[in-house]
Amino acid sequence: MQTVTTVPRGYPRQAYAWFVVGLLTLAYMLSFIDRQILSLLVAPIRRDLDISDTQMSLLMGFSFALFYTFFGIPLGRLADTASRRWIVTLGVAVWSAATAFCGFAHHYWQLFAGRMGVGVGEAALSPAAYSLIADSFPPERRSIAMSVYGMGIFLGAGTAMLVGGLIVGFASKQGELVLPLVGTTRPWQLVFYVLGGVGLIFAWFMLLIREPARQGATVASIPLREVIRTLMQHRRAVLMHNLGFACVALASYSAQAWLPSVWQRVHGWPIRDIGVIYGSVIAVSGCLGIVFAGWLADRWRARGISDATLRVGAIAAGCGAPLALLIPVMPSPGWLAALVFPLTFCFSMPFGVSAAAIQDLVPNRMRGQTSAIYLFVVTLIGLGIGPTAVAMCTDYVFVDDRKVGVSLAIVAFAAQLLACLLLAGGCRHFRKSLSEIEGRS
Template sequence: MKNTLYPSRVRAWFTVSVLMLAYVLSFVDRQILNLLVGPIRQDMDISDTQMSLLMGLSFAIFYTFCGIPLGRIADSKSRRNLLMCGILVWSGMTAACGMAKGYWQFLFCRIGVAAGEASLAPCAYSMISDSFTPERRGTAFSVYSTAIYLGSGVALLLGGVAVHFATSQGDMTLPLIGIVRPWQMVFLILGAIGVVFSLCLLLLREPVRQGVGAGLQLPFSEFVDYLRKNRRTMLCHNLGFACLTFTAYGSSAWIPTFFVRSFDMSVPQVGVIYGSMLAICGSLGLLVGGRLCDWLVKRGHRDAPLRIAILAAVLTLPSNLGYLVDDKNLALVLMAFHVFTVSMPFGVGPLAVQEVVPSPMRGQASALYQFAVTLIGLGIGPTAVALGTDYVFGSDSALGYSLAVVTGISLVLAVVILTVGLRSYRESLERLKSWAPKDPTVVVPGRQVPAADA
């Protein structure tokens, strides 16, 4: 029987558009710090190590650990309202960064940004799943995920404009705040934009929860029990996609420096060329991956997300030759292909999680997925490449070799792990059809509970 609870196509794509803009905004707030290293270090008299904690580790740790409880809230409460609160928190804390008087205040504010942004993935993934039928979700998730690459480009473009504007104004005096430096004004402006944007979420309608178990509110023990019974599926999926994320973050962090060191390109030149690659090739790769996934699902391949990820890893491996060639133009072509192929699975990765868990667990499962890919990909990927350059090859000029070896190993691991997980993923999909909770505590009144997606 066809499920008629999905919203109209216009309403569904409007939801994706608003969520994608929220994702772009989160990337800008997250990465703007990278453009302001010099003035912040000078005004606060801090070291590179202290600065790196503001930029990376403090954000990654609290982003991942806050995601789990927020995912649980998203599974039982209004996702729209939770996300609106999250945007207000991360935007408010972004503005607070502009009013910080010392390093520890700034660190606390960055933790607040991370905690607020942790609400986005569980809410967005769950809402998109409940807005589209299974054969259309691959494209929807990929369109939403283009914010990864568009957001990186927007962060550089708009961030640069904001920095230029604030710097041209010099120190300013604001009511109630007092004198603010140009870099502080950037954070205040971005925070204000986020607060205004949060009102856009009032235009969204909370989609009706779909899928197995929709309408149930479950104790956390049910989620733990489900993970235990499907541990091989979840482990292979999360580790496999974490390896792909490791490749993407590890390479994107060092590719600009690679072109500067290997081909004597200027930083602005690399910024324009590589930034364009990310925005264009990355977004196209995501969309192609999503469309291929939907094409396979329509032909009965419910394990399509994992197949797309394996294909992407295999196609990305040859582009590692770009780190070893002596011709700049050939290297640029290979890097464009690399960005295209490595981006293909990042829309269908979270989709695979949504497909294999009951509806009341989607937010928590999404948070667990984000935990794995953020800690391994963002937390370890860039550092692993640097360690290879410094301690394995022992020379700055060997960055290309380090990139080729480290990302090559992670791509091979991704292929092996995801291939091992294909069978268990299909088994979990079949097992889900007959799943029933041990102890459902609350059934939402007046709510039709579909047995499964149609």
């Protein structure tokens, strides 16, 4: 007997909707490979460019986050009116070209400029992707779809470690390579060339996406002031949501940036081994955490728990905070890997539900701009501050490269604890806002 899947009116067929989610997840995964690869290359880049941890952290965080957030809002506005598939396609092409440019860097400022270009390209992806997914799934299925898309964070970060470690390990055995057109190439430069080339090829696949109908919306330009006015009507819920999930991001980005250095400096592991082990842990544990959170939030919402998304985030942060304190006391690299599995699970849980929550507070025609504002706050605080806070603690408080684990534990614990308090306190404001919205509909 053939099973017929009921498709909610106005939404695309679910098989195709999940195909779109799959493509967007691959794009998100690729973006995080390009975004996070630097954390595995700290030692060789510091050596070759003669820079400090703090300067390195600006490459990992601030240089990227500044332009990611600056361009995110206008690109989010564009996602509310223009072709979202073209926005995503061009974004992938731009950040991939900028990643390849990073390989040409022989001076700090050149690598800094390349990282700014990566930020500009990646700013195009998530506002358009969130809007596409929200128009492909009804609200009761949206958390799990957003969480699957959010898997790209951890698939990408994990793949960055795995592939980066293998390429660096292979290239290091060969020594400096001489490539056509570019000449003498160091192992870390080769990583950027490979990733940039793969991204430029993948960009063409994004044209397989078809624009879904904008649910309950006419395509019209909505002034930013109207979006701000709508958010101000729910300012308590929006503020607690944005700041709470930004603190989660701060802890997560700090860990992804500096855990490889903990293994290398404290436990003496080579880059290749770190890439294989840490990459596998991130990919598996991160994906399990984010999908579990999406499933749990949808299940709770089906039972009438309207603040399920924030509640899941608060629980994850509360569990992650004490685990972060254990980072510097792990006696061996194996024990650290064992700790990182549950730590990554907790850190990953909120990344899908946070995006789903913000979609519920605004009408369709504002989703791109609202997502961009949310990403502005989360990225500027999480990525712009997190890695640098750890580096400055190491450079200026402990003045000891081997204390990077202690610095990471302090920053991650404080951020997760604050996230738990903000998200738990924001639940009642979120429930109130949803009730007001439902009352007007």
